[in-house]
Amino acid sequence: MPNVTIDFLEGRTIEQKREMAKRITDAIVQTLNCKPEAVQIIMHELSKDQLANGGELRIDKE
Numbered sequence: 001m002p003n004v005t006i007d008f009l010e011g012r013t014i015e016q017k018r019e020m021a022k023r024i025t026d027a028i029v030q031t032l033n034c035k036p037e038a039v040q041i042i043m044h045e046l047s048k049d050q051l052a053n054g055g056e057l058r059i060d061k062e
Contacts (some may be wrong), residue, residue: 002028003040009058010045017043 004024012020025039048059 001038001040002032002034003042004028005042005044007044007046009051010047012045 006020006024021041021043024041025036028034028039029036048062049057051058053061
């Protein structure tokens with residue numbers, strides 16, 4: 001069972017998440033020759049105060 005975990009900033013629409021899940025699943029199915037039902041995708045949405053780059057919170061870079 002392929003498991004994929006994706007972390008991204010919040011703010012994506014449900015349509016964008018559906019499309020991402022479909023495309024990632026399709027790529028894994030084609031590459032690993034498995035059934036779509038075997039692919040599990042976990043999405044973690046992060047707020048800008050939960051992600052830091054270069055020692056600075058993303059929320060502070062706006």
